Amino acid sequence: MGRGHRAVLRTADVVVEAWADGREECLAETVQALVECCAQVGDAVPDACMLFVLVGESDEALLVAVLDEVIHQMEANGRMTVDVSVDERTVTTRGQVEVRLATVPVEAVERVATAPAALTVHGVSFGCVDGMWRARLQLDL
Known part of the structure; x- marks a missing residue:
């Protein structure tokens, strides 16, 4: 099936869904869906890269932590994510x-909606079902 994502904007929230063969790819697809809710990044060329390590007590907690960082970059630092990569760490740091x-200033992309000021999620599901990783969550706007 490969990988992909979609987001459905509603009056007060957005439903984000993503799927991929692997956990890290599904995380990246979920980030792309979130970004596309509020901006058209087009061919924007990143001029900065933020690198961080996250640990989640569960796959759902990890998903929320990644999305929280993306929103923090938008709101606190004025940086829009135009590309993302997620890699699991080595065996000794399993779970991280x-x-x-990869980001650009928010002014470098066309904003299509207001980004969530904070991450308020409902109905988070993230896991492997029948060999395919799937993420689904509802974000308040």
Whole structure:
């Protein structure tokens, strides 16, 4: 099936869904869906890269932590993510992921909606079902 994502904007929230063969790819697809809710990044060329390591007590907690960082970059630092990569760390640091957000100033992209000022999520599901990783969550706007 490969990988992909979609987001459905509603009056007060957005439903984000993503799927991929692997956990890290599904995390990246979820980030792309979130970004596309509020901006058209087009061919924007990143001029900065943020690198951070996250640990989640569960896959759902990890997903929320990654999305929280993306929103923090938008709101606190004025940086829009235009590319993302997620890699699981080595065996000795199992459960941790290294996230790289390639970003541009928010002024460099066309804003299509207001980004969530804070991450308020409902109905988070993230896991492997029948060999395919799937993420689904509802974000308040």
